Amino acid sequence: MKVLVPLKRVADPDNANKVKVPADGSKVDTGSLEWKANPFDEYALETALRLTEDGKAQKKRLGEVVVATFGPKDTETTLRAALATGADRAIRVDVEDEAIDGLLVAKALAKIVEEEKPDLVLLGKQQVDGDTNQVGQLLAELLDWPMATFAGTVQEEDGALLVGREVDGGQLDVRVKLPALVTVDLRVVNPTSVYSKVTDKEKFKYAEGVRFAPLPAIMKARKKPLDVKKLGDLVSDTAQKVKYIRYEAPPQRKAGEKVADVDTLVSKLKNEAKVL
C-alpha cells in the first residue's frame, strides 16, 4: 500500500496560551514558541506506518509512505523528523504560511495525489493552531473519493479499510474501498486501534502512542529524498477564499478562590453563585 500523509508544523500546542496578539491585531505572535509537528499529523503518520508493516517485524517496510508539507524552508525539519520515524520520501511545497488556506492546500494536494497515485491519503482531523478541520473533507471531495473522518480505529482488509469513526453518540463503522481518504482522531494511536492485513490482531498489540525515531534513523533520514515544489506548479489560481482580516486576544478569566471544605463549596454555590 502506498500512503500519502500531509503534515503541518504548528506552534507548540502545549504552550498555546503564550501566543500574543499585538494591539493592532495584525498577527498572532508565536515568536516564543517552538515549532512542533501537528500532533494529529504525527498520529496519521503512525497510522500509515502501522498499515504498511507487520507489527511483529516493523523494520521490514511493506509499503511506501510519502509525507508532504506546505510551508517555508524551515518546515523541512518537520519532514526530516517524519523521514526518520519511517516515512520513505518527502515533498515540500514552498509557500509562506499566510499565503494558503484549506481549499488551496486541498487543491494542491489533489494534484500531488494525481502525480503520486497513493492508495490512501491519511491526514490529521485538524491542525491545532488554525483549528479549521476541513482539508481532508475538501480533498476527498475534489478527488471524488470516499472518506472516513475522525477515525479512532482502522483495520485493513483486501482492497479496503474498515474504519471506526468517532461521532456524536458512539462509533460509526464504515468500509471504504481504496483509493480512499482517512482523517484520524486521538484514539487512533491506542495499542489495538490500527492493524494492517498482515499483523496478527489477536496476538499483537502496539505500544501506546507514536513511535520515536532511533538515532541511526535520524542520520539515515538526511539522505532520504525530499522534493521541493512550487504552489504555482500545482494550482493555477492561488487566490485564497478565506481572508483573515485581523486577530483579537481572547477575554481573560481570572482565578477565583480556594474553598476550605465541601460545606463551604456548597454554600458558595448556593448563596453566592446561585447555581444550585
Next chain:
Amino acid sequence: MGNVLVVAEVADGKLRKTTHSAVTFAKEAAAQLGGSYDILVIGAGVDGAAADAAKLGAGKVLVADDASLTNYLAETYAPTVAEIGKGYSVVCGTASPYGKDLLARVAGKLDAGFASDITSLLPQEGGKLTYKRPIYAGNAFVVCQLASDVEIVTVRQSAFDAAAEGGDSPVEKAAVAGASAAKDRIEWVNFNSVKSERPELAEADVVVSGGRALKEQFYEILDPLADVLGAAIGASRAACDAGYCAPDLQVGQTGKIVAPGLYIAIGISGAIQHLAGMKSSKVIVAINKDEEAPIYQITDYGLVADLFKAVPELTEKIKAAKA
C-alpha cells in the same frame, strides 16, 4: 440581498438541538443580508424532523427524503446539499461531527470558502459578512471573510443560543441529486451507539467532568453527582483514551466545546486543550488534590481535596441543600 440555508441535523428521526444554534446564526446573517433563511432537512423518514424544523421561523423548510439517504454518509448527502445550497449566499450548520464532516465536503463541491466553528457574526465590514472564530485553542481569535459566491459556515453550538420555537413554516419537497462516484466505494457498516439518559453535553446547564484520576471508578463516582444536579457527564482526553468512559464525552479543543452555567472539573489537571473546551462556562469549580494544578487558574471555586472522599460528600450535601 441574499438568503441563508441551514442544514439541519437529524438523529433517530428527530431534529437535533445542534440545528437550533445554526438557526440563530442564520437569522442574524439573513437580517444583515436583507434576506430570509430556509432549513434543509435531509435523510430518510424525516417528516417528524421537518415538522420540528417548521417551528423555527424559516421562510420554508425543504425536505430531501429518500431511501438512498437512510444512513448518513457525506458521500450521499453532499451532492444534494450542494445542489440546493448553490442558490443561497450562505450555507450553514453546526460544528458537530456531522456538520464538520458534511459541510466541508459541500464547500469542496461548490469551490467555496469555509469558515468553521465560528463564535460570532460581527457587523458587516465592506459590505461583507464578517465572522469571528477561535484559533490556537481559543488563545486568539481571527476575524475573517470569505471570497466565494456561496459562503459555507459552521457555528459553535455553545456560542449561539438555541433558536426559540414559534411560527409555522411551509414545508416543501426538495429533489435528491444524483450521487457521486465516491458513494459506490463506501459502505455504512454499523453504528455502535453509547446512548445515555443524561442531557446532551453541549446543551446541559450543568456539566460534571472527570479526568484520569477517576480510573475505573469514573461512573461510580460521577453518576450520583450528575444525578443530583441533572447534569451531563464530560471527560478529559486522558479519561477517554484510557477507556474509563466513551470518547464522545471528551471536552476540549478537539472534543466537545461546552459553556454551561456550572462546570465541575474533577481530577482534571487543566491542560490547555481541555480549557479550550470549557473556559466559557459561567461558573467553574475544580476538585483536585494538587493545589498547583493549572485548572485553578480559571476556576471560580477550587477545592483542594482527594476526589474519592470529596465527591461523595459533595453529592450528599448538594442533595441536602436542594431538599
